[in-house]
Amino acid sequence: MTSTTRKSTATRGRGGAANTAPPRPGASRVRRSHRRWAWGFLAPVTLYLLAFYAYPLYRNVELSLREYTVRSFVQGGAPFAGLDNYRTVLTDPAFWPTLTHTVVFTAASLAFQFSIGMALALFFRQHFPLSGTLRALILVPWLLPLIVSASTWSWLLNSDSGLVNAALGVVGVDQVNWLTSPGWSLTSVIIANIWIGIPFNLVVLYSGLQAIPTEVYEASALDGATGWQRFWSITFPLLRPVSAITLLLGLIYTLKVFDIIWIMTRGGPTDSSATLATWSYRLGFGNLLPEFGPGAAVGNLLIVMALIAGLVYIRIQRRQNLR
Amino acid sequence: MTTSTPRVWWKTAVGLVLTGLMLFPVYWMINVSFTRDQDMRASPPHLFPTNGTLDGYRAVLDQQLPYLGTSFLVGLGTVALTVALAAPAGYALAKLRPPGGPALSFVLLIAQMIPGIIMAMGFYAVYLTLGVLNTLPGLILADSTLAVPFAVLIFTAFMSGIPDELLQAAVVDGAGRLRTFWSVVLPVSRNSVVTVSLFAFLWSWSDFIFASTLAGGGDHQPITIGIYHYIGNNNQQWNAIMATAVVASVPAAVLLVLAQRYVSTGVTAGAVKD
Numbered sequence: 001m002t003s004t005t006r007k008s009t010a011t012r013g014r015g016g017a018a019n020t021a022p023p024r025p026g027a028s029r030v031r032r033s034h035r036r037w038a039w040g041f042l043a044p045v046t047l048y049l050l051a052f053y054a055y056p057l058y059r060n061v062e063l064s065l066r067e068y069t070v071r072s073f074v075q076g077g078a079p080f081a082g083l084d085n086y087r088t089v090l091t092d093p094a095f096w097p098t099l100t101h102t103v104v105f106t107a108a109s110l111a112f113q114f115s116i117g118m119a120l121a122l123f124f125r126q127h128f129p130l131s132g133t134l135r136a137l138i139l140v141p142w143l144l145p146l147i148v149s150a151s152t153w154s155w156l157l158n159s160d161s162g163l164v165n166a167a168l169g170v171v172g173v174d175q176v177n178w179l180t181s182p183g184w185s186l187t188s189v190i191i192a193n194i195w196i197g198i199p200f201n202l203v204v205l206y207s208g209l210q211a212i213p214t215e216v217y218e219a220s221a222l223d224g225a226t227g228w229q230r231f232w233s234i235t236f237p238l239l240r241p242v243s244a245i246t247l248l249l250g251l252i253y254t255l256k257v258f259d260i261i262w263i264m265t266r267g268g269p270t271d272s273s274a275t276l277a278t279w280s281y282r283l284g285f286g287n288l289l290p291e292f293g294p295g296a297a298v299g300n301l302l303i304v305m306a307l308i309a310g311l312v313y314i315r316i317q318r319r320q321n322l323r
Numbered sequence: 324m325t326t327s328t329p330r331v332w333w334k335t336a337v338g339l340v341l342t343g344l345m346l347f348p349v350y351w352m353i354n355v356s357f358t359r360d361q362d363m364r365a366s367p368p369h370l371f372p373t374n375g376t377l378d379g380y381r382a383v384l385d386q387q388l389p390y391l392g393t394s395f396l397v398g399l400g401t402v403a404l405t406v407a408l409a410a411p412a413g414y415a416l417a418k419l420r421p422p423g424g425p426a427l428s429f430v431l432l433i434a435q436m437i438p439g440i441i442m443a444m445g446f447y448a449v450y451l452t453l454g455v456l457n458t459l460p461g462l463i464l465a466d467s468t469l470a471v472p473f474a475v476l477i478f479t480a481f482m483s484g485i486p487d488e489l490l491q492a493a494v495v496d497g498a499g500r501l502r503t504f505w506s507v508v509l510p511v512s513r514n515s516v517v518t519v520s521l522f523a524f525l526w527s528w529s530d531f532i533f534a535s536t537l538a539g540g541g542d543h544q545p546i547t548i549g550i551y552h553y554i555g556n557n558n559q560q561w562n563a564i565m566a567t568a569v570v571a572s573v574p575a576a577v578l579l580v581l582a583q584r585y586v587s588t589g590v591t592a593g594a595v596k597d
Contacts, residue, residue, distance in 0.1 A: 037500045038421035045412035045475060046427065052468050053434050056445025063448060073451070120341065128334040134342040136583045140349055143575035145529035147547045148568040151554055152352040155561055161364040163351060170367070195348065256438040259531045263551065280440050284447075285536055292444070299441040310436040314429070 063296035073292055085293040089301070092294075094271055094279065102275040105190055105261075106254045112194040114247060117201025122231070124202070125209045135206070142199035150263035153192040154179065157264075182272035185265045189273050192260055197253070201246055208242030209235070241320050248313040255306050276302045352572075356380070356565035363561055379566030387567050390549030393459070394528050397545055398574075400463035401527035402520045405470045409519060413478020414508050418490060419500075428479065431472040442468060443536040450537055457541025465537055466527035474519040481515035482508060518585040521578050528574050546571050 039046075064085050072078035089095060124135045141149060156163050157178035165175050178188040212235065220230055258277040261267060267274030267282060274282070276298055284295030355363075356379045357372035416424050446465050447456070455461035485508065493503040509516070531547040538544055550571060553564045 034419065035421050038415045038419035038424070041411040041415035041419065041500075041504070042421065042424075042427065044408050045471065048408055048471065049430060049434065052446075052464060053437070053442075056442055056449060057437070058445075059448045060441050060445040063444065073448070123334075123338070123341070126334060128331045128338065130335050131338060134338045136579060137342050138345050139579060139583075140346060140575065143525065143579060144349070144572050145531075145547060145575070147529070147531050147550050148352070148572050149348070151550060151564060151568055152348050154554070155355060155565070156348060156351060161366070161368065163368050166367045195345075198345065252436050256440075258438075258440050263531070263554070277438060277440050280444070281532075284440075284444050292448070296441075296444055299438065299444055302438050303441055306436045306438055307433070310433055314432060 060296050060299060063292050064294075064300050066293060068292045070290065073290075081293065085297040086301075089294050089297045094274070097271065098274050098276060098279050101186055101273060102255070102277075104186065105193070105257070105273075105275055106251060108190045109193045109197060109254050109257075110247060110250050112190075113197035113201045113250060114243070116194070117198050117246075118205050118243075120198070120202045121205040121209055122235070124206060135202070138202060139199045141196050146196070146259040147263055149196055150192060150260045153188075153195070153260075154264050157188050157191075179265055180269060182269050185269060185273040189261045189264050192264060193254070193257060196260065197250060200253075201250065204246045204249075205239070205242060208239050208246075211242075212238050241316070244316050245313065245320075248309055248316065251309045252306055252313065255302060255309070276305075349572075352565050352568050356562055356569050358562050360560065360562065376562065379560075379562035379564075380570075382560065382563035383566050383570055386563075387546065387549050387570070390544055390546040391570065393543050394545040394547070394571075396459060397462050397466060397543075398524040398527045400459065401466045401470060402523045404463060404467045405474050405523040406516060406519060408467075409471055409474035409478050410509065410512070410516065411504065412475045413482050413512075413515075414504050416475070416479040417482035418485070418487075418508070428476070431475050434468075434472040439469075439532045443532050446533065447536050457538050457543060459543050462533060462538045462543065462545070463527075465533040466530050467523070469526040469530060469533075470519070470523035474523065477519055478512065478515055481512050485511055514585065517582060521582055521585055525574060525578060528571075 065081060065083075066072075066078040067081040067084065068078045120138070124131050155161075157165075159165060159175060159177045159180060162178070164178065168174075168176065176184060178184050216234055216238070217230065220234055225233065256277060257275070258281060261273055261275060261278050262281065265273045266286075267278035271279075280295050280298040280302065282295075283291045283298060354370070354372050357375035357377070358369060359374060359376045359378070362369055362374065412427075415421060416428060442465070450456045450461055489507060489511070490503055493507045498506070528545075529547065530545070531551070534545045534548050535551065539548055546567070550564065550567050553560075553567060
């Protein structure tokens with residue numbers, strides 16, 4: 001920011017009334033005061049981050065490295081246990097199934113949310129009467145409290161009285177125990193989670209589509225490209241950056257999903273729909289005798305996965321901003 | 324893209340069907356909330372609430388009002404705290420650009436990625452020591468962590484768009500930085516304040532994980548816990564459960580009707596813009 005540009009912009013902004021101060025000799029003092037002000041404005045948030053992000057995170061790491069009981073949780077003085085909690089978790093027979101569920105839950109949710117969201121975004125891109133209103137309405141599942149969505153789906157998928165089984169019965173399919181049989185519970189929570197995630201994918205991909213200049217399409221239409229060709233040769237490649245970001249954000253969100261699973265199945269029956277998030281919660285809060293140490297250890301494994309995805313996301317976004 | 328009129332209406336019809344499919348569970352929730360107990364397990368289920376009842380909503384009025392009140396208070400508190408913390412920070416990051424600012428933005432991005440269950444466990448340990456479990460301020464503080472990083476990023480993005488001339492004009496008029504922030508930056512950023520407030524309220528209203536870990540046993544339980552207890556306790560009265568769910572969805576509906584523009588902005592701002 002040189003003083004000449006500053007003066008000229010100030011003049012433009014104030015209709016010529018302003019004639020700002022000439023460059024002063026004490027510029028470094030000004031800059032220092034400027035910096036002090038800036039950090040003054042930032043101080044509340046910085047303190048807040050330290051107190052309410054960094055400290056709970058630190059407590060969580062500490063929990064995972066000590067052998068806590070209910071008594072020592074309250075009074076302190078839990079013995080240092082090193083990596084014992086992590087060893088307990090990794091050798092637990094529930095570990096590999098839970099990790100597999102987490103991966104399946106995340107991958108299946110992402111694949112369907114993304115492809116359905118993409119299809120809807122392409123559809124709504126063709127402006128037609130009411131398209132804006134309908135697009136807004138589709139946001140509803142994303143805005144509803146998760147407990148509302150989860151309990152609605154619980155009732156839709158109820159074995160005896162649920163609408164889904166009633167509809168399947170019309171086609172001649174036998175009753176499916178969506179939430180109460182180990183074979184179906186994971187599928188059920190995935191279905192509900194897909195439904196919740198579609199609007200987010202739709203909105204982000206739609207805004208990405210808006211950014212593609214229409215001339216590109218007009219040129220390809222002149223070349224005689226069909227709709228399908230246009231999608232694969234133009235839309236898809238041009239949308240790749242936005243797609244990558246959508247998928248990564250989806251990955252971060254999906255790894256975190258806890259409410260839906262806990263409310264619909266509590267991770268059961270017999271842990272058949274348990275993910276790392278619900279397992280961590282059950283260890284820490286779900287039993288009469290809390291196991292905070294192993295619970296925190298599972299949570300920290302989850303955080304590592306989320307952070308890896310997060311760093312990839314930030315890297316991709318940086319690269320795009322530079323371009 | 325110009326097409327003939329019949330073709331366009333055909334698309335609208337398809338759009339209506341797709342939207343209907345997506346919103347069907349929402350319709351079903353409303354339908355069940357009006358269904359009488361004796362029709363609840365009818366086979367096949369009634370698709371429309373003929374012979375509807377308001378029993379479910381009566382149960383909400385009788386039993387859920389304290390929960391709703393708590394959620395409302397916690398929501399307002401979260402909004403106030405979030406805006407108070409995030410707006411100055413956004414201004415500093417967007418306009419004063421101190422050294423260390425980009426690092427702070429990076430930390431905020433990372434902070435958004437921490438799974439709630441981990442925060443909940445850490446908060447639980449801290450709150451137990453401080454004795455603020457099951458209190459309103461405790462829940463407000465925890466819920467605000469859902470919104471503050473997002474809010475700072477939104478404010479930074481919006482405030483970067485404020486023309487520098489405007490701020491310099493204020494300085495020329497003799498305003499200090501606090502004054503500039505209060506009487507120029509904030510009024511100009513009204514839209515971002517609305518966006519942030521809406522999302523902060525909605526997230527705190529919808530929060531289940533902090534509510535169940537930090538306020539699940541006391542006098543200040545929010546509506547999400549109200550519904551959760553309902554599901555656990557009376558597995559038969561689904562009209563009451565769904566009526567509570569409908570009432571709990573009201574803020575989302577209000578938000579969508581009043582502020583649809585802001586909602587889309589909020590969804591995309593975190594993802595597409597920086």
